[in-house]
Each structure stands twice: as C-alpha cells, then as structure tokens.
Amino acid sequence: MGQITLSKVAKRFGDAEVIPPLDLIIDDGEFVVFVGPSGCGKSTLLRLIAGLEDTSDGRILIDGKDATALGPAQRGLAMVFQSYALYPHMSVRSNIAFPLKMAGLDKAEQDRRVEGAAKVLNLTNYLDRRPGQLSGGQRQRVAIGRAIVREPAAFLFDEPLSNLDAALRVGMRLEISELHERLKTTMIYVTHDQVEAMTMADKIVVLNAGRIEQVGSPLELYRTPRNLFVAGFIGSPKMSFITGAEAQKAGGATVGVRPEHLRVSPSEGPWRGTVGVSEHLGSDTFFHVHDTGLAPVITVRADGEVALSHGDTVHLTPQADKIHRFDQNGLRI
C-alpha cells in the first residue's frame, strides 16, 4: 500500500514561502511525476513527503495515517537521490543490505533479498566492489537496489537520471518504468525533463513557484492545458502564442498552437512569414518562422524531407480543432 495525501501542506524557509498551502492525492500504485521550472519547489515537496523537511503547515497522510510528525525512518518510504548518496565506505552488498540491517532482518534473509535485487538490476558481479569502483549507471542501480529491497510503501526519486549521459538515461528510464510495472508500488518522480515526464507518468503534477498549476495524465495536460503556464511548459518544442487581432478572431485573448498542429506550405495559408533557424532531426524538421506579425516567432513541425532555406517565405495553416484559446487571465476558454 502506498496512498499519500497532502492536505494544506505548506513550507516556509524563514520568511520565504516556498510552498503555499497545497492539496494533493497520490493513489496507491500510481507513477506520479512532479515537473516545473528550476527552483519551483519540486525537491522541497518531495523532501516534505520523505520527512527530510518539516512541514510549516498542513498534514501528510500515508495510507490514511497521519505521518506529519514522523521522522523519515518511520514513514516506510524509500528515496533515490540525484547524487546517488551511496555509502562510500561500504561494499555494494552492504549498501543494498543497509536498510534491511536497520530493519533488523536476519542475515540469511538479508542475503536472499540482496541477491534477488542484484539479479534484477544486473549487479551480481559487482556486489563486492565499493561504490567508487562503479560507473554512474551502476551506482544509480545500486541506489535503486537499496530502495527496492525493503519493499517500501512508495519510492521517491529526485532527478535520478540527470547525472547520466543521454543514452544511459533512456535505458534507465525504461528500467524504472519496467520496475514500476512489475512492483506496482507508488512512485513519485521529480524531473525537469519533458520526455521523462510524458513517457513515465500516470499522472503529472505541474508546479510553478510552489503552486500546483495542473494535475492530470500526460495526454490531458497535452490536450487541455488549464492555463498559459501549463500550455507553455508541456510539449517540446514549445507551443507558440499569438495575441492581438488574429487571436481575437480565433476567440481568445491569447491563442496557442503547437508546432505539430501547423501545416507549412510555400504558397497557401492564412499566416505568412520568413524562415529563420531550421532544426533537422531526421524524422522531423522544426522551422522557426519570423515576421508573421502575430508573434516574435512561431515554431512549426514539418516532415523530415521538407527543404526550406533561411529567408524563404512560407505560409502556415493552423488546424482549427487543435487551437488552444485563453482569456486575459491566461485561463483556458
């Protein structure tokens, strides 16, 4: 079990209110991702749930029981840190066994569980090494091993993959997703990586300056962002925003269009501009179109084969049913 409820939870550091009171329910077995810009309080929120920071206000319930006053050791949660935070003076085996030793399990049971975790995580050959003798990816696996052996109520991850190179990151992302499929344990995952959030999450929580902007499934956030912040934050490359008369005509103070919902053509279309930078990804090409008179730049996705040069004049056609309209307060219409 691992159902976590935050009720009016707030955090202040001195006079600075980092997290204004917020409510959030995380269901048992869910994979929840916290995203938001740097400094928005993702780590702080995670640490509040972990018990590593005291709440300034509000209550935290784990499986219905009030855990607000419990220390991190008593909450039955496991955490994987960005820096891995392995014990440098212990072997991999002792690192993974440490939580079991603290829980007072007998040696045979400890060994059984460590071997089991090592097998799942491909660490069997490294059990007698020190963390200093491992690669970054192996260290990350040890940190995950240390978290899974104690069968926690929930896993907390704070940007666990950000110290890994791109290829390894994709691999570990899949491993963590598979782990979740297998264990079906609640996972809370902090990241600022779009792709991680979209691909791993059952539920994404978008944070901005400590406030929750929107909670929903990846596709909900993509299709129906509640406000301008979420609209601009979810999706990569970013949605382009248009204001002024053209926006009014479409029925909003601001209108947003994603690059993939614009058609580009050399001669036809209501919006006209000149091509700036083009980014060729092979499968797709993203063009940055300037001088439209609608927005400083509009990003548009085209097929990988489309060849346009810097300075070419192009016409753009938005897909009418994929336009996002917002009122003057930035809220979705």
Added chain:
Amino acid sequence: MARAVSTQRKAFNTVVAWGVALLIAFPIIWTVLTSFKPEPQAVATPPIWLGFDWTTKNYHDVVQQRGYFSFFLNSVIIALGSTALGLLIAIPAAWSMAFVPGRRTRDLLMWMLSTKMMPAVAVLTPLYLIFRTLGLLDSRLGLVVVLMLINLPIIVWMLYTYFKEIPGEILEAARMDGASLWNEILYVLTPMAIPGIASTLILNIILAWNEAFWTIILTVTDAAPLTKFISGFSSPQGLFYAKLSAASTMAIAPILIMGWFSQKQLVRGLTFGAVK
C-alpha cells in the same frame, strides 16, 4: 632545452627546501647535540660542532636528580585525557554545527576561535584562584580540564571542517533507510569521518604535550609533566645547558616518535582538511 632548465629549477627547489627544513630543525638538532656534551664544552665559544667529548653523563645525572617516569606518565595522562575529553565534547558540537547549522553558527565558530587570540596571562589570576578554591592545583584532573578547554576551539573547528566535507545527502539516505540517529552516527558518519577524527586526535595530543604555560604554573610535583621536568633544570647560576638539553631531548623524544609515525594524518590535520 626546456627540460634542462626545469631540471635546474628542480635542483634549486630541492636545495631551498632542504635549507628551510634544516633551519627549522636546527634548534632541535643543536639541543640533541648539546645533550651529549660535557657542561663546559656546551657553553664554549666558538661553539663546538661534533668534535666534543661525547658523553651520556647528562642523561644519568638528569634521571638521578629528578626521576623521569612520573613526569612522563603525567604528560601522557594529561595529553591523552584532555584530548579524549575534548573529542567527547567536540564531536556532538561539530556535528550539530555542520549538519544542523543555525543562523549564528558561523559567528559562534569565529568567536570560539577568537578566544585563542586572548593572551593566557589575562585569565591567569582568576583561573589560579578558582583552582585554589576547588583544590585542583597540582592535580592531573585540573590540568586535563584546562588543556581540554584551551584546545577545544581547535578541536571543534577541525572536526567541523571534516564533517562539512561529508555530503549531507548520505546522512539523509541513512535516515531514509531507517537508521536511528545513533545508527546514523555509528554506521555512516563515524566511519566516513575516521581520518578526520584521527588527525584531530594526533594534533591535539601534540598540542597538549607541548603546552608549557599552564602545566608549569599550575603544578608543583604530583601532576608535573615533562614541561615542568625541563624547566627544573634551568637555574640562575652554574652550568646547566647540557643537562637542560638532555631533559629537553627526553621530553620531546616520545612525541617526536609519535609524530613521525603519524606524519600522513598530521599533515591532513595541519591543513585543516583543506587538502585531500
């Protein structure tokens, strides 16, 4: 060509380094040499380098006159006792300063260190009176306490800088893994801080061993350590240089030997954890 220059430069550096080392070690070398001279040759002008009549008579005389073992024992007790007591107080203090700092922790540390700048004589009278009232004059316990207090700021500072090097996340990981405060200290912090604790221990034994103001003033015979042993051989008249040198040599020999065997830890200690 560049290589030749750099070899020359290396040679030059080596010579300079040896020169400085000799300069620093000279008083000790001279003391040891003098301790083997007959008294008249010890004060001869011009000084005699090696061509004197080597003798161990000074050592015999010194031990005969004053004994050695009880002073040695007092030195050991005072040095080890004050260091152990200091660590006992400083470890929790440095711990809380490093891992749960308050707004004024930095100021507090600076203030503690600043007490080291106060001349010892400034507190001589009050301390002497307190000791007399408590009956601590010429007692080992009294000296252990005084030397502990004198070195406490340095012990706390050193441990603080070592603890600071330990990433807080590792201690947080231990907490998440279900470790109680005690287990966190026992299984995670202490093993990681062992090198730092060891160098602090060694440096403070040396500082306490060499302390020669309070140890001389606050003792008569019962608690008198080797510093008092040395000072007993300086007299206003007569020839005493060779005997004084012999006493000094016997006083510094144990700590020199200990220092030699713990050089690595010691260097770490003296750089206050700045160099790894």
